[in-house]
Amino acid sequence: MEALIPTPADCEVRSVIKIFNAQSIVPIEIHRQLCRVYGPNVMSKQMVCRWCRQFSAGRQSVHDEKRNGQPSIITDDLVELVREHIMENHRVTIAELSSHVPQISCSLLHEIVMEHLLFRKLCARWVPKQLTPEHKTNAGIVFLHDNARPHTAQRTASLLQEFSWEVFNHPPYSPDLAPSDFHLFLHLKKFLSGERQHFENDREAEMVVTQWFQSQAADFYDTGIQKLVPRYDKCLNFGWDYVEK
Template sequence: MSVLIENPAACEIRSVIRFLNARKVKPIEIYRQICEVYGQNAMSDSMVRRWVRQFNEGRSEVHDEERSGRPSLVTEELVHAIDDKIRENRRFTISALAMEFPQISRSLIHEIVTEKLKFRKLCRRWVPKILTEQHKTKRMGSALQFLTRYDEGGEEFLTQIVTGDETWVSYDTPESKRQSMEWRHTSSPAKVKPKQILTPRKMMCTVFWDWKGILLIDFLPRGQTIKADAYCETLRKLRRAIQNKRRGLLSKGVVFLHDNARPHTANVTKNLLQGFGWDVFDHPPYSPDLAPSDFHLFLHLKSFLGGQHFNNDEELKENVSNWLKTQAANFYEEGIQKLVPRYDICLQNFGSYVEK
């Protein structure tokens, strides 16, 4: 079993990226190899892609540009000492560390912890379900299937993916705790807000999309939920939309990705998709972290709806539809491309959930 190289210099990782990129290794494979050698926190997938772009554009320097200023108080011995203290007690606060190292400021300690040592303070996460070994095995199987298809087809495979899901949209959506944050002085009186109860006035919105953008938006009458017959009718609309908006995709072959909700896996739905001749990708159960609509599209949609109020069905549908249709072109492409590192991490984690 290989031993991870801890706390590598940034220039070392950049040199690895430059070397592998010169060997025509794909960015996702570069990221995977870096994780294997240096650990998953060494550099993010997006940062790897950014350095690949810079090297492709002609950059050859792997070191940071020189900066003027006073000599740094940060020494290798100090970094190792702070690292040892944190490993002794993972719940150390910055204030507690400052008392252990009174010769340096709290801001410098925070810089060492977050930038030099790459630590992040994380709490336990809510997960959809405690996965059994059977669930993890199925997730690993799906991840291996996806990555194999991607390795064979590359970016062309991603352009064939059509995905979608349903979500509730409400007349009144409370703003999130993060949205209510504001800059205030420490002496300012604390603001409070009551806990809001979700309004019963809501509609189910079904959205289908691909790497180019929205294909179909469909709303059910207020209060109704999706059933197999209604879902099949929506799929027929989707097929017509693909035919009109993505010329050649039906003949090239649609890779259809939706979750395993009951209306999606009903026999009538399976028969319809089989008649379409679509390649239905096997989505593992309890896996919203592998569903682009959940981890990307709806996450941003709910953020947009936070704190808003709508008076009627038409106003709600118009605002939701306008937001979906006016996102930048690369917004949807980014959502599809995120599937590659997510499935890769899922496989590396032996089927466990992928963090946000």
């Protein structure tokens, strides 16, 4: 597709996105219109969605935010380019990223990955420190369970593959790394024992437990997931040994 307007300024493209977004045009259609006018490499779909979210949230400026000190060559589009390469291959190294983004140094690449994208290396994979709405809607499911025989059975593995779920690598001798075990069920057991509850039947027990799950705030579940990172690091340092705290 030949561009009608080649090499546009970033602020020009963002201004077009801002206008279309104000007209409630969906991001995928905005991206199609941008590619028709500026060419297929003008901006990725993910970046268009990101700018639409920012404008919908009240952002007015179409320029990069000013930073203290010397002008930075790290732009939003450059950050998005690095993010796309990481999402394509979670095991990519900084050196490999440098071959895809040769215009900046490895130190700046590391800054983008760690400080702008908030990724860190976990078991040789880049994983986000905190999930964004975009991660939650676009990223695939990463499934974590222990090494019990029913979990490692061929039938289970085939089913997970059918679901297209990525199975998180689990140490062979540390069954206490799943957030459900060290966080969710721990608090649930305290709730059930503290209330000294007795149930007439399984249906009543199921109803009480379901209500307890639904009563927990979103940050309760987020806390359990975030604790996985330091626990996994500690497990690695202990040579795959048990992690109690």
